[in-house]
Amino acid sequence: MNIRKRLRAHPEMHTGALNDILFILLLFFLIVSTLANPNVIKVSNPKAKSDAKSKQTVVVTVNKDQQIYIGQKQIQFEQLEPELKDYLSKETDKPSVVINGDSTSHLGTAIKVMQVIKKLGATPVVAVDSH
Secondary structure, eight states, X not given: OOOSXXXXXXXXXXXXXXXXXXXXXXXXXXXXXXXXXXXXXXOOOOEESSOOOOOOSEEEEEOTTOOEEETTEEEOGGGHHHHHHHHHTTOSSOOEEEEEEOXXXXXXXXXXXXXXXXXXXXXXXXXXXXX
């Protein structure tokens, strides 16, 4: 009588290297996502039904207190035209300026900003959330 246990092979897959690669990829995407657009002023954008992307030359932000920012630099409305002229003079193609307005901000300020952008020969693009 053969009472011995039969030796059975237990197949194993070593996933140590796979775990290392996944961890490195996760770190890479986390770091890249935080560096994607560091010049952002937090505002509550209005919502839109369609999504349109434009190559942004410069971002002008109007927050709920009617303060105007170019990138992260706060400026007065009187300084807007000369500051934008400096940014737009570096562009070779037809530049576009993204206006990032808070949904609770006064519409008149955003329209004045658009008029200055058009006067400088750039295309104003209003940023909205697509939800």
